Amino acid sequence: MNKPPRDWLKGVLSAYDTVVIGSGLAGMTSANLLAKLGHKVLLAEHHYNMGGMATWFKRKGGHVMDISLHGFPCGMIKTLRKYWTQDISHRVIQLKNVRFDNPQFSVNTSFDKVDFTNILRERFGILREVIDEFFFTVRDMNFYDEVVMTTRELFEKYFPGRTDVWRFLMEPITYANGSTLDDPAITYGIVFSNFMDKGVFTYQGGTDHLIKEMKQELLRNGVDIRTHCMVEKIYVDDKTVQGVRINGQDIQCKSVLSNSNLLTTIEQLTGEEHFEPEFIKEVKKVRLNNSSCQVYMGIKTGETVPNVGDLLFSSDADEYCTDKILSKDVTSRTFSFYYPEIRPGTNRYSIVSSTNARYQDWANLSESQYKKDKHDLEQTTLDALDKYVPGIRKKVDHVEASTPKTFKRYTLHPSGTSFGTKFEGLKISRDLPNQINGLFHAGSVGIIMSGWLGAANYGVIVANETDKFLRQLTPGLVTASA
Amino acid sequence: MTIEEVRQIILNILADIAPDEDISSIDDNTKLRDQIDLDSMDFLDIVMELRKRFNIEVPEKDYEHLATMAGCVSYLTPLLKDRPLAS
Ligand SMILES: Cc1cc2nc3c(=O)[nH]c(=O)nc-3n(C[C@H](O)[C@H](O)[C@H](O)COP(=O)(O)OP(=O)(O)OC[C@H]3O[C@@H](n4cnc5c(N)ncnc54)[C@H](O)[C@@H]3O)c2cc1C
Numbered sequence A: 001m002n003k004p005p006r007d008w009l010k011g012v013l014s015a016y017d018t019v020v021i022g023s024g025l026a027g028m029t030s031a032n033l034l035a036k037l038g039h040k041v042l043l044a045e046h047h048y049n050m051g052g053m054a055t056w057f058k059r060k061g062g063h064v065m066d067i068s069l070h071g072f073p074c075g076m077i078k079t080l081r082k083y084w085t086q087d088i089s090h091r092v093i094q095l096k097n098v099r100f101d102n103p104q105f106s107v108n109t110s111f112d113k114v115d116f117t118n119i120l121r122e123r124f125g126i127l128r129e130v131i132d133e134f135f136f137t138v139r140d141m142n143f144y145d146e147v148v149m150t151t152r153e154l155f156e157k158y159f160p161g162r163t164d165v166w167r168f169l170m171e172p173i174t175y176a177n178g179s180t181l182d183d184p185a186i187t188y189g190i191v192f193s194n195f196m197d198k199g200v201f202t203y204q205g206g207t208d209h210l211i212k213e214m215k216q217e218l219l220r221n222g223v224d225i226r227t228h229c230m231v232e233k234i235y236v237d238d239k240t241v242q243g244v245r246i247n248g249q250d251i252q253c254k255s256v257l258s259n260s261n262l263l264t265t266i267e268q269l270t271g272e273e274h275f276e277p278e279f280i281k282e283v284k285k286v287r288l289n290n291s292s293c294q295v296y297m298g299i300k301t302g303e304t305v306p307n308v309g310d311l312l313f314s315s316d317a318d319e320y321c322t323d324k325i326l327s328k329d330v331t332s333r334t335f336s337f338y339y340p341e342i343r344p345g346t347n348r349y350s351i352v353s354s355t356n357a358r359y360q361d362w363a364n365l366s367e368s369q370y371k372k373d374k375h376d377l378e379q380t381t382l383d384a385l386d387k388y389v390p391g392i393r394k395k396v397d398h399v400e401a402s403t404p405k406t407f408k409r410y411t412l413h414p415s416g417t418s419f420g421t422k423f424e425g426l427k428i429s430r431d432l433p434n435q436i437n438g439l440f441h442a443g444s445v446g447i448i449m450s451g452w453l454g455a456a457n458y459g460v461i462v463a464n465e466t467d468k469f470l471r472q473l474t475p476g477l478v479t480a481s482a
Numbered sequence B: 001m002t003i004e005e006v007r008q009i010i011l012n013i014l015a016d017i018a019p020d021e022d023i024s025s026i027d028d029n030t031k032l033r034d035q036i037d038l039d040s041m042d043f044l045d046i047v048m049e050l051r052k053r054f055n056i057e058v059p060e061k062d063y064e065h066l067a068t069m070a071g072c073v074s075y076l077t078p079l080l081k082d083r084p085l086a087s
Helices: A025-034 A074-082 A113-122 A127-141 A151-158 A163-177 A187-196 A208-221 A262-276 A277-283 A322-326 A369-385 A404-411 A424-436 A451-472 B003-017 B040-054 B058-065 B068-082
Strands: A016-019 A043-044 A058-059 A063-066 A092-095 A098-101 A106-109 A202-203 A224-226 A232-236 A241-246 A247-258 A291-299 A312-317 A332-338 A351-357 A396-402 A439-441
Touching: A016 A025, A016 A232, A016 A451, A025 A074, A025 A208, A043 A092, A043 A241, A058 A208, A058 A439, A063 A187, A063 A208, A063 A322, A063 A351, A074 A092, A074 A451, A074 B040, A098 A163, A106 A113, A113 A127, A113 A187, A127 A151, A127 A187, A127 A451, A151 A163, A151 A187, A163 A187, A163 A312, A163 A322, A163 A332, A163 A351, A163 A451, A202 A208, A202 B068, A208 A224, A232 A247, A232 A262, A232 A396, A247 A322, A262 A277, A262 A424, A262 A439, A277 A424, A291 A369, A291 A404, A312 A369, A322 A351, A332 A369, A351 A369, A369 A396, A451 B040, B003 B040, B003 B068, B040 B058, B040 B068, B058 B068
Parallel strands: A016 A043, A016 A247, A043 A224, A098 A312, A247 A439
Antiparallel strands: A058 A063, A092 A202, A098 A106, A232 A241, A241 A247, A291 A351, A291 A396, A312 A332, A332 A351
């Protein structure tokens, strides 16, 4: 007997102030804030889980694997406290042991300014004044600055020819936001400075706990949350948002805040015909950021892993090189070690290996080749890990890999992009409401606004604009002027 | 609202945004940023709070007027002077 399909929109209202498309950290944070500001918010997510890239999965044998909980800057504590709850922010803990191991150097660090300064002096022999000036320059980089310098030029200026120093400064950021030496230096400077402030932090309880807490808070604030709900269309008339179509059903709204990919929002959900041709010309220039592969390794019940570091940037490549980092022929990996402290009381360990990857390297393989390549990825990762955790094959009882195709399937990002778009996407994202009244985008764009902190904060910035828009629709808002 | 009341409202907003800071000793003529740990997101919060509590919109070009307590008070008092103190 076939059960009738469940109606995931049962009881939905016919109209909302805002429909938020997607429950990534940007979408959830903006939905929460808009609801707290008094607006009627519908949050629609196509997947059965919320969180977007901030996600996890469970496997037989009690394994829980985190996807993007390798670490975030301490600024996340404040963001969680201000836009979520005290309790959530109190769960943020520091990861103190970050390791590098490559043919150029092996270094342990707490990944903050004080320790980096020491290492740059003692290990790399850089003069104190140069280090201070470098830190001052990157700290001072501002999102509103004119883009002039690339990261390569920045490094050339302060550390000419010192590819070992470049690697030390750059490799972690490449993993954190997909940026390369040829991206604007500001994309490097802002993210690097955020980390250098106090180090790398994580969430005690794991991603599943965080997202569960966020969901409760969204419900307390009155957000109408709908999972299994695909937004198929944003209706626009007379340059103004009218509503959306979700799972075939039309719903009216005054504004849309899309956490779906920027290009998808413009080209597919809204339709190019609603934008100025000049704007679309700029949209066509927006490059997507790269994607990722991961290998998840679950440690058997009762087995342990010695503390070999929280984050380990390991590489066999002679020098830092973006092409090599992206290559399917993997030489560089980031290992995240999840010890029992991450989920107190469970006494379980897991290890996740991440590599940056290109969608096109994985998209067009035959089914058997795809399977084989995934299997090879798992095996070579275990081989590489054995150097740090001898006998790893005897300790694991679950190994599984994900590829750019996996990320695309779950988050709908074109080419499975892990970090949204390159720098030029930010301007387009900010400009959407000038093209169409009531259309907003928040989510990883421009490299700067990606990562957990960047996405959540961007959600706040755009929620502020959405709130302003909604309040202007009813009389009473007084614009101040000096 | 009197000037004192406007000042108190700004202090209340700051206390919510930066609960760990001592705001009782704020000097009115020194930049807020130099006295308490405020970043650009915090200034955005002030703007959102003003909109939420008083329906006042501070345009982006005017954010600089919020840099000091004295600046906040003289910028906001003309808008708030005819309003009763919100409960
Ligand atoms: C492998 C990997 C590791 C990472 N590690 C870290 C890390 O250690 N630290 C860190 O800070 N960041 C990390 N990141 C980056 C970080 O996870 C992301 O930048 C951030 O989570 C993105 O949030 P977002 O709000 O932009 O949206 P996303 O997480 O991309 O979410 C978008 C949501 O929208 C939904 N959606 C899209 N279209 C529709 C539609 N039409 N209808 C309904 N729903 C839709 C998707 O299903 C998804 O839930 C990592 C990313 C990856 C891929």
